[in-house]
Amino acid sequence: MNWLYDLLPLPGTTVLVALGALALGITAGVVGSLAVLQQRSLVGDAIAHAALPGIAVAFIVSGARDSATLTIGAVIAAAVAAALILRLQRTPRLRADAAIGVVLAGAFSVGVVLLTWITGSGRGDQAGLESYLFGQASGIVESDVTLSFTLMAIALIAVIVLTRILRAVTFDRTFSAAAGLPVRFAEAASAALLVIAVVVGLRMVGAILMVVMLIAPAVAARQFVTRLSPMLALSGLIGAVVGVSGALASSAAGVPTGPVIALIGTATAVLAVLLAPHRGVAWTARHRMRARSRLRRTELLLALDHAQPAAPRMPDAVAGDMGRSVRWVRRGLGSLQRAGLAVVANDAVTLTEAGRREAQRAREAVLAWSAWIEHGWRLGLPDAREPNPLDLAGSLGDEMAARLARMAREDPAHAAVR
Amino acid sequence: MPLFGDAGTIMITGGLVASACALLGVMLVLRGLSLMGDAVSHSVLPGIIAVFLVAQTRAPVWVIVGAATFAVVCVLSIEWLTSTGLVRSDAAIGLVFPALFALGVLGVHRFTADLHIDLDSTIYGEIAFLPFRVMEIAGVEVARGMVVAAVVLLLDIAFVAIFWKELKITTFDPGFAAVTGFAPRWVGRILLVLVSITAVVAFESVGAILVIALLIVPAAAARLLTRRLLTMVLIAVGIGWVAAIVGYQAAVAVDASIAGMMGVVALTAFAGALAVAGARRVRSHRQVTVAAATAIRQPGETAPRGDTHRR
Numbered sequence: 001m002n003w004l005y006d007l008l009p010l011p012g013t014t015v016l017v018a019l020g021a022l023a024l025g026i027t028a029g030v031v032g033s034l035a036v037l038q039q040r041s042l043v044g045d046a047i048a049h050a051a052l053p054g055i056a057v058a059f060i061v062s063g064a065r066d067s068a069t070l071t072i073g074a075v076i077a078a079a080v081a082a083a084l085i086l087r088l089q090r091t092p093r094l095r096a097d098a099a100i101g102v103v104l105a106g107a108f109s110v111g112v113v114l115l116t117w118i119t120g121s122g123r124g125d126q127a128g129l130e131s132y133l134f135g136q137a138s139g140i141v142e143s144d145v146t147l148s149f150t151l152m153a154i155a156l157i158a159v160i161v162l163t164r165i166l167r168a169v170t171f172d173r174t175f176s177a178a179a180g181l182p183v184r185f186a187e188a189a190s191a192a193l194l195v196i197a198v199v200v201g202l203r204m205v206g207a208i209l210m211v212v213m214l215i216a217p218a219v220a221a222r223q224f225v226t227r228l229s230p231m232l233a234l235s236g237l238i239g240a241v242v243g244v245s246g247a248l249a250s251s252a253a254g255v256p257t258g259p260v261i262a263l264i265g266t267a268t269a270v271l272a273v274l275l276a277p278h279r280g281v282a283w284t285a286r287h288r289m290r291a292r293s294r295l296r297r298t299e300l301l302l303a304l305d306h307a308q309p310a311a312p313r314m315p316d317a318v319a320g321d322m323g324r325s326v327r328w329v330r331r332g333l334g335s336l337q338r339a340g341l342a343v344v345a346n347d348a349v350t351l352t353e354a355g356r357r358e359a360q361r362a363r364e365a366v367l368a369w370s371a372w373i374e375h376g377w378r379l380g381l382p383d384a385r386e387p388n389p390l391d392l393a394g395s396l397g398d399e400m401a402a403r404l405a406r407m408a409r410e411d412p413a414h415a416a417v418r
Numbered sequence: 419m420p421l422f423g424d425a426g427t428i429m430i431t432g433g434l435v436a437s438a439c440a441l442l443g444v445m446l447v448l449r450g451l452s453l454m455g456d457a458v459s460h461s462v463l464p465g466i467i468a469v470f471l472v473a474q475t476r477a478p479v480w481v482i483v484g485a486a487t488f489a490v491v492c493v494l495s496i497e498w499l500t501s502t503g504l505v506r507s508d509a510a511i512g513l514v515f516p517a518l519f520a521l522g523v524l525g526v527h528r529f530t531a532d533l534h535i536d537l538d539s540t541i542y543g544e545i546a547f548l549p550f551r552v553m554e555i556a557g558v559e560v561a562r563g564m565v566v567a568a569v570v571l572l573l574d575i576a577f578v579a580i581f582w583k584e585l586k587i588t589t590f591d592p593g594f595a596a597v598t599g600f601a602p603r604w605v606g607r608i609l610l611v612l613v614s615i616t617a618v619v620a621f622e623s624v625g626a627i628l629v630i631a632l633l634i635v636p637a638a639a640a641r642l643l644t645r646r647l648l649t650m651v652l653i654a655v656g657i658g659w660v661a662a663i664v665g666y667q668a669a670v671a672v673d674a675s676i677a678g679m680m681g682v683v684a685l686t687a688f689a690g691a692l693a694v695a696g697a698r699r700v701r702s703h704r705q706v707t708v709a710a711a712t713a714i715r716q717p718g719e720t721a722p723r724g725d726t727h728r729r
Contacts, residue, residue, distance in 0.1 A: 041509050042453055049627075091642075091692070092699075098638045101452035102688055105631035109681025112542060112628065113674045120673035133541065134523055208627065209520055215512040219505055255527050259520035266517035273504050281502050 014251060016145055017137045021247035021261075022240050023148035024201045024213060027155050029239025030232050031197040032214030033221065034159075034190055037170050037228075041215045042097075043085055043191065046104035048198045048210035050081030052111030055132055055202075056118060067144050067203065074199050081107050082191035135206035135258030137247045148200050155196045159232065162189055167228050204247060206258035216265030217242060223276035242268055293335060298362050300332035301341060304351050305359035312348035368392045368401070371408035379403060424549040427561045429666045431548055432680060434567040435623045436632045436658030438574045438616045443637035444651050445578075445609055448589045452634045453508070454493070457515035458610050459617035459629035461485075461492035463522030466621070467529070478566050482618050489614030492518055493607060519626070543625035543677040563622055570619045577612055578651075581605065586647060624677035631681035632658060639684070639691035657687045 035041045054077025055070045062069050081103050088099035131139050159166070168176040169186035177183045194214070201210045217239035218231075225231045246261030253260070274281050303322050307313065319329040333349060336342040341355035351359065369389050379400055387395035396404070422430055446455040462485040469484030470476060492514055499510035548563040555565070578585065588595040588602035595602045613633070620629040640653035665680035 036506070036509050039506050039508050041506075041512050045512060091695075093641055093695070094638060095447075095450050095452075097450050097452040098447045098634060098641070101447075101456060101630055101634035102638050102685075104456070105628065105633075105635050105681060106685035106688070108627055109631050109678045109685060112678030113669075113682050116542065116675035116678060117672055209516045209523075211512045212516040212520075215509050219509050219513065223504060255524060259523040259527075262516040262520035263524075266513050266520075269505075269513050270499075273499065273502060276504075279504060281504075 013138065013140075014248065016140050016142060017247045017251050018244050019145045020137065020140050020148050020204055021243035023145070023152045024197075024204045025217070025239035025241065025243030026236040027148075027152045027200045027239075028197045028210075028213035028243075029217035029221070029235040029237070030159055031155055031193045032239070033218040033228075033232050033235040034166060034170060035194055035214055036218040036222070038190065040096075040190070041218075042100050042211065043082065044194050044198060044214040045211035046085060046100045046107070047078045047081050047191075047194050048202070048207045049104045049111070050107035051078045051198060051202055052132065052207050053077050053107055053114055056111055056114035060114065060118065067141075068147065071147065071199055071202075074202060075195060077107070078195040078198055079192065082195055083188075086187060086191065131206070132202055133206045133208055133258075134256040135201075135204050135209065135261070137204055137257040138251055140203060144203060151196050151200050155193055155200075158189065158193060162186070163229070166190065170228075204243070204257055205261050206256070209258040209262040212262040212265040213239060213243065216269040219269040220272035223272040223279055238268065293331075296328065296332045297335045297339075297341075300329065300336065301351070301355065301359045302362055302366075304342065304349060305356060305363075312345065312350045314348055318349065365390070365392065367408070368404065371404050372396075375404060375407040375411070378407060421558050421560045425666065425670075427549045427564055428545055428676065429663050431561065431564040431567050431623060432545060432662030432666060432676070433659045434564065434571050435616075435620050436636070436662045436680065436684075437655045438567070438571040439620055439629065439632035440636040440640075440654035440658040441571075441574050441578055441651060442609065442613050442616055443633040444640065444647070444654050445585055445589060446613065447634060447637040447641055448647075448650075449606060449609075451606065451610070452630075452638075453511050454496070454610060455613050455633045456630045457492055457496065457511050458489045458614045459620070459633065460515045460626055461488045461518040461522075462614060462617045462621050462629075463626050464488050464518050464525060465522075465614075466618070467522050467525035471525070471529070478562075478618075482615050485618040485621075486611055486614050488518060489611055489617075490607075493610050522626075541625050541627060542675045543621070543623050543628065545623040545676050548623070563619075567619050567623070570616055574612060574616060577608075581608075585609075624680060628677045628681050631684055632661070635681070635684040635688050636661065639688040642688075642691040642695040657684060660687065 032041065032044065035044055051074035054073035054075070056073075057077070058070050058073025059065065061073075064070075085099055085103050088094055088102065089096050091099070094102075165176075165181055165186050166189070168179075168181055169183055169190075173183060176186070197214060198207075198210055201213050205213055217235040220238050221231050221235035225234055242265045243261060246264045247257055249264070250257040250260035272280070275283070277283055299322075300318075303318065304313070307318075307321065315329045315333060316326055319326045322329070333342060333344060336355065337344060340352060341358050342349055342351050369392060372387065372392060379396075381396075381400070385395075392404075393401040421427070443452075443455065446452050465485030465488035466476070466481050468488070469480050472484075473480055475481075495514045496507070496510045499505045499513065500507045505513070545563075548561050551562045552559045553562045553565065554560075584595075584600055584605050587598075588600050588605045592602040595605075617626075617629050620632060624632065636654040636657035637650070639657055640650040643653055644650050661680045661684040665683040666676055668674075668683065669676040669679035
């Protein structure tokens with residue numbers, strides 16, 4: 001991979017860190033998406049904590065400190081923890097959250113005991129241990145990066161090969177089981193993928209904060225796309241950006257990598273939740289505000305037109321007649337004035353010509369909607385769609401709208417009301 | 419030398435902390451809030467740092483106020499994220515507490531020299547140093563940590579005793595509780611604030627991460643053994659004391675972390691409970707089978723009585 005290092009105009013360690021974070025971001029983003037959609041994202045938290053005793057045991061057994069040996073230990077321990085969680089969740093009386101909590105706490109306790117025992121028994125100091133807890137990107141060497149990319153390739157290939165089964169089990173477990181799909185196998189595969197992602201991230205983010213890299217990219221990606229494959233790709237991309245920026249920032253500032261990546265990850269996810277178009281909190285709030293203002297304008301317009309179309313009226317009187325607050329009326333008036341539908345002179349309101357036409361149009365729309373409610377079933381539409389209340393003619397087609405209007409005119413009850 | 423000696427002080431404090439955790443842990447486990455408890459206990463760390471930065475103190479009262487504030491921030495953030503409908507509760511938990519914990523870790527890293535805590539103490543706790551910090555009560559030297567733990571345990575016991583009815587009803591039938599005006603959400607929130615106060619004390623003894631071992635593991639083990647709330651609380655507290663005493667002895671014997679060993683003992687108790695529950699289930703299955711067979715063979719007679727439907 002040396003050509004890759006030479007390609008970038010950066011110091012060697014920085015490139016290594018960036019590449020390691022890239023592999024982590026992509027793996028965790030893709031794998032984490034599945035976990036988040038299955039509502040099992042905190043299983044990743046438990047698996048990450050459970051890797052600790054595995055690392056300790058690998059060190060005790062082999063005496064080696066190289067990352068390949070320690071990774072094997074981490075993989076075995078994480079896999080055991082994943083299997084235990086799956087098994088415990090089937091125990092009656094224990095809820096999923098308790099099963100996750102017990103495995104997380106138990107495994108971490110065992111890990112802490114083993115690590116302190118290593119130090120105490122003089123088998124070596126626990127230097128390098130903190131890097132597995134909080135992440136230390138600067139300690140990464142070339143073989144780590146190669147290992148990360150290998151694991152990433154395995155995870156991605158597995159996801160691609162198993163996409164169909166994973167998708168079915170993720171979105172409809174009961175149906176998948178009934179249809180004869182290997183649900184248990186898919187669950188085991190998801191857990192195995194989580195194990196791979198955790199192992200890739202252990203050195204970079206650390207066991208305690210690893211869960212962020214599984215969740216944050218997935219939550220952020222989910223806000224922008226609705227289909228699984230684009231979500232996996234986008235989540236991998238966001239994970240890569242979060243990972244690389246966090247790793248570089250922490251290296252530059254000389255602080256542990258895990259916390260920096262965790263903060264950037266959470267911030268990204270929260271920003272996505274706030275700002276995503278069509279879905280985010282801010283977008284929804286703006287949409288709702290606009291709809292409310294449109295409704296207020298129409299209501300005020302109809303009231304003004306209904307009472308005395310030509311004569312000027314005081315806002316206070318309008319508010320009294322409508323049973324609304326004066327503030328509400330003034331807000332609506334501002335919007336009417338801006339649209340050129342009303343003029344205010346000496347604090348008295350008059351509808352303009354355009355205002356009266358707009359009121360007429362609004363009244364027709366209301367009548368058309370009540371005609372649809374009352375007679376729509378007689379139209380015999382070829383499909384079961386629900387038309388847009390704001391644009392009935394547009395969504396039904398002119399011919400249907402005309403038939404609807406005729407039906408409404410011919411209805412004696414309707415005529416009497418009018 | 420404080421009252422009860424060094425070893426006694428450590429074991430008694432451990433037992434007090436474990437009891438407080440187990441008491442609240444039972445409620446968390448039954449409500450499906452185990453991982454909320456985990457999240458809250460992580461968010462204690464930035465609270466401690468923030469109090470130190472603002473008030474330059476590590477006095478228990480102020481630290482508890484700071485930690486409780488961050489716990490409230492943590493709980494409300496998770497609830498807000500979930501209430502947007504865009505993030506599921508598990509993902510919301512996994513987004514919020516690592517961010518808060520990360521703030522704490524960065525704070526420790528930045529101000530570690532002034533703070534007299536380091537990353538090791540957030541993982542291993544400082545229970546071994548408890549006997550060194552003493553105070554005098556009525557002329558008797560006692561460890562400060564032990565007194566604080568006892569006060570918090572009393573607070574937890576008072577809360578659970580006073581709100582026993584409310585806790586029971588909001589835990590087992592939140593819908594009915596809401597209809598009759600018991601506000602299950604607020605009971606849950608107050609519970610989590612108490613968890614954070616307990617977690618501060620536990621933080622001093624067993625560190626931020628192993629708090630969950632004392633919160634969840636004894637309670638989950640007790641859940642496997644009984645169906646009655648009071649029995650469950652007593653069993654969980656009992657396991658907590660066993661974890662504190664046996665854990666200390668074992669840790670001293672092999673020279674390992676006391677906090678970690680307490681977690682390991684609790685885990686062993688859980689494994690035992692799992693085995694007992696499994697054996698019991700097998701037996702009750704067999705009873706049902708025997709009862710069914712008897713009923714088929716002798717239609718006139720009634721099946722043997724007994725709680726064969728116990729789960």
